[in-house]
Amino acid sequence: MKRRSILKSAAAAVALSAMAAGSAWAENPTLKIGFVGVTSGPAAAWGISNQRSMEARAAWINETGGYTIGDTTYDIEIVSFDDQKDPKRAIAGMEKMAQEGIHYVVGPNVDDGAAAVRPVAEANGIMYFPYAFPKELYTAPASNAVLGMVANYQSGPAIYKHLMENEGVKTVAFIAANESDPLSQRDGGVAAAEALGLEVVSSNVTYQVDTTDFTPVLTPVLRTQPDLLVLSGVSPANAPQLIRSARELGYQGLISTETAQDAQVLQEGAGDLANGFISVGGASTPELASDAMREFVQRYTDMFGEYNDESNTKVYALEYILETLKADPAGIDNVDVFKATMDTFEAPNPYMVGDAKLRYVGDSSFGQKRQVAVPLVVNVFQDGTFETLFVAEVD
Amino acid sequence: MEQILANGVYLGAQYAMIALGLTLIFALMNVLNFAHGQMYVLGGFVTYTFYGQLGFPFVSGLVMSCVTLFILGALIERFLFAPVIKRSSREESTMLLAAGLAFFFDAVILLVFGEKQRGVPKIVNGVFNWDFRLIMPYDRILICVLAILSIASFILFMQYSKTGRALRALAQDRTAAQLMGVNVDRYSMIGFALGAMLAGLVGGLLVTITGVNLGMGGPTSIKAFMMVMIGGAGVISGAIWGGIILGFMEAFGLAYLAQYGDITYLLIFVSLMIFLAIRPQGLMGKPWG
Numbered sequence: 021m022k023r024r025s026i027l028k029s030a031a032a033a034v035a036l037s038a039m040a041a042g043s044a045w046a047e048n049p050t051l052k053i054g055f056v057g058v059t060s061g062p063a064a065a066w067g068i069s070n071q072r073s074m075e076a077r078a079a080w081i082n083e084t085g086g087y088t089i090g091d092t093t094y095d096i097e098i099v100s101f102d103d104q105k106d107p108k109r110a111i112a113g114m115e116k117m118a119q120e121g122i123h124y125v126v127g128p129n130v131d132d133g134a135a136a137v138r139p140v141a142e143a144n145g146i147m148y149f150p151y152a153f154p155k156e157l158y159t160a161p162a163s164n165a166v167l168g169m170v171a172n173y174q175s176g177p178a179i180y181k182h183l184m185e186n187e188g189v190k191t192v193a194f195i196a197a198n199e200s201d202p203l204s205q206r207d208g209g210v211a212a213a214e215a216l217g218l219e220v221v222s223s224n225v226t227y228q229v230d231t232t233d234f235t236p237v238l239t240p241v242l243r244t245q246p247d248l249l250v251l252s253g254v255s256p257a258n259a260p261q262l263i264r265s266a267r268e269l270g271y272q273g274l275i276s277t278e279t280a281q282d283a284q285v286l287q288e289g290a291g292d293l294a295n296g297f298i299s300v301g302g303a304s305t306p307e308l309a310s311d312a313m314r315e316f317v318q319r320y321t322d323m324f325g326e327y328n329d330e331s332n333t334k335v336y337a338l339e340y341i342l343e344t345l346k347a348d349p350a351g352i353d354n355v356d357v358f359k360a361t362m363d364t365f366e367a368p369n370p371y372m373v374g375d376a377k378l379r380y381v382g383d384s385s386f387g388q389k390r391q392v393a394v395p396l397v398v399n400v401f402q403d404g405t406f407e408t409l410f411v412a413e414v415d
Numbered sequence: 416m417e418q419i420l421a422n423g424v425y426l427g428a429q430y431a432m433i434a435l436g437l438t439l440i441f442a443l444m445n446v447l448n449f450a451h452g453q454m455y456v457l458g459g460f461v462t463y464t465f466y467g468q469l470g471f472p473f474v475s476g477l478v479m480s481c482v483t484l485f486i487l488g489a490l491i492e493r494f495l496f497a498p499v500i501k502r503s504s505r506e507e508s509t510m511l512l513a514a515g516l517a518f519f520f521d522a523v524i525l526l527v528f529g530e531k532q533r534g535v536p537k538i539v540n541g542v543f544n545w546d547f548r549l550i551m552p553y554d555r556i557l558i559c560v561l562a563i564l565s566i567a568s569f570i571l572f573m574q575y576s577k578t579g580r581a582l583r584a585l586a587q588d589r590t591a592a593q594l595m596g597v598n599v600d601r602y603s604m605i606g607f608a609l610g611a612m613l614a615g616l617v618g619g620l621l622v623t624i625t626g627v628n629l630g631m632g633g634p635t636s637i638k639a640f641m642m643v644m645i646g647g648a649g650v651i652s653g654a655i656w657g658g659i660i661l662g663f664m665e666a667f668g669l670a671y672l673a674q675y676g677d678i679t680y681l682l683i684f685v686s687l688m689i690f691l692a693i694r695p696q697g698l699m700g701k702p703w704g
Contacts, residue, residue: 065530065531065532068530228677230631230633232625232626233624233625236426236665237673240669261626270547288534288535288626289533289534289626
């Protein structure tokens with residue numbers, strides 16, 4: 021009898037705790053935000069920094085009670101899909117988002133993936149925030165894509181101009197992987213360099229994406245003895261190998277890229293040979309970072325073990341989505357409302373000191389506001405860390 | 416020209432080592448090991464962990480890569496390939512198993528080592544520079560020499576040791592070897608483990624030059640298959656020739672064709688198709704297998 025009572029009490033306790041837990045879960049409805057991008061393979065670092073930024077920020081929001089949009093406070097759930105840098109997989113990922121009723125997706129990370137998902141996004145009323153640069157995605161009649169970072173045709177001219185004025189650069193050589201992103205970035209870079217009056221001494225050497233030994237690839241490029249070697253669209257996995265091979269072949273000029281890189285990967289792969297390497301950094305510096313940015317970095321590091329400087333940029337997409345929805349809650353199920361809100365949207369930027377604002381830009385590049393405003397931070401690698409070379413603003 | 420020849424020797428030596436393990440496993444068990452590239456990556460990550468992360472000497476990292484992959488190879492053969500081969504006479508069963516293993520290793524590597532490119536400190540500093548006609552970092556020269564020594568040691572082992580003779584007998588005629596008293600199950604396991612160990616060894620050697628990342632496995636397997644097809648499947652000398660030929664084709668192609676864009680591998684694939692149409696068994700293989 022006593023045993024039966026204990027069992028009954030235990031069953032009641034379990035039932036009660038389950039109900040309590042159920043009511044706790046039911047406290048906030050969930051707002052799902054999608055991510056479709058590359059989280060495996062040589063370019064994985066680009067997508068992983070997206071996914072982890074979103075997950076770290078969502079966990080932070082949920083831990084502090086949720087995010088209030090209109091009269092409702094939501095818990096944020098991140099639904100992720102690894103497109104493996106394959107456009108077919110990216111389409112499948114965007115279709116999965118549509119099936120789950122998600123209207124706001126971050127990614128894809130590369131040009132062909134971002135172009136491939138456009139019909140799916142437009143047909144299913146999805147706004148997506150790619151990290152890819154083709155202007156057609158952001159120029160009318162396209163209207164569902166919002167560029168999540170600074171494009172290479174915006175950062176490239178700024179870097180070349182800085183190096184011409186400060187380092188006396190006169191000649192430049194480009195090398196790119198043989199795939200759509202790096203090739204289009206190379207073409208954009210060549211056009212920008214020529215427009216600035218630089219002499220392009222080599223631009224047709226390309227390499228296979230899976231190349232691991234770059235010495236034979238770089239040998240003909242370095243024979244042209246450029247003042248500046250641009251690694252167009254280089255992935256974080258390939259950058260240290262290219263830099264190392266170039267330096268070991270005796271190249272003493274400047275090396276730069278318009279893609280974001282990872283300091284630890286550079287240090288491990290190229291060590292001191294990477295000193296002086298110029299790249300576009302995450303959209304923050306110690307001088308620009310607010311307390312919120314420092315807390316985000318700490319939370320991200322606690323959650324995943326190590327931080328990626330690129331996440332200083334990647335943290336913004338989710339913030340822009342949520343803040344724009346907050347500005348007009350009707351946008352939650354209606355992206356047309358979201359689009360209309362974008363034109364006049366402005367909110368305090370929590371990740372920067374001073375009175376910086378979150379706002380959409382892109383009028384000069386795309387003819388409409390289809391780009392998030394983040395600072396252009398250009399870094400130089402020195403002894404294992406990135407140092408700020410200069411900061412600029414787009415649009 | 417000196418630079419191109421040096422690049423060819425270096426690439427050829429590393430490619431030959433990659434192909435050796437693959438062809439050994441094929442010769443012994445008729446298994447196309449699609450997970451060979453992933454084993455190479457795993458070997459690289461083991462050396463990265465011991466040498467790059469934990470600070471052990473490079474040689475001990477290399478030994479750990481060999482030991483880890485040898486044990487892993489033995490377990491895979493004993494518990495996965497041997498039962499499948501016994502139960503199914505269809506060759507695609509082992510091919511599917513190997514492909515599944517490749518995906519499994521990719522997932523494990525992602526979980527354990529992460530998605531990032533990893534590298535280790537240089538084992539030797541400095542660059543050999545002969546009047547800018549031939550530039551070769553000392554660590555590449557060292558790795559090239561170690562690769563050539565490893566290949567030579569492997570050939571001597573296969574030629575003169577009792578285990579090597581048993582493995583060769585097994586490769587030539589499994590039934591005859593069994594009738595002559597060779598313990599087929601045991602030597603199949605040792606052979607597979609040796610093949611995996613070679614993948615681990617070359618992964619450990621090359622992590623000092625190329626670094627290692629999760630995505631390297633698939634392309635490495637494809638290159639290894641190309642070398643084996645050029646040289647002849649299941650023939651040790653064929654794998655070595657296949658590696659050397661591919662290395663030199665790549666070095667010459669990248670030097671002379673770079674100005675026309677990335678057509679080196681396009682031409683290599685076209686050449687391979689024409690070559691296989693004329694000689695499907697490869698350079699050293701026999702038409703009857």
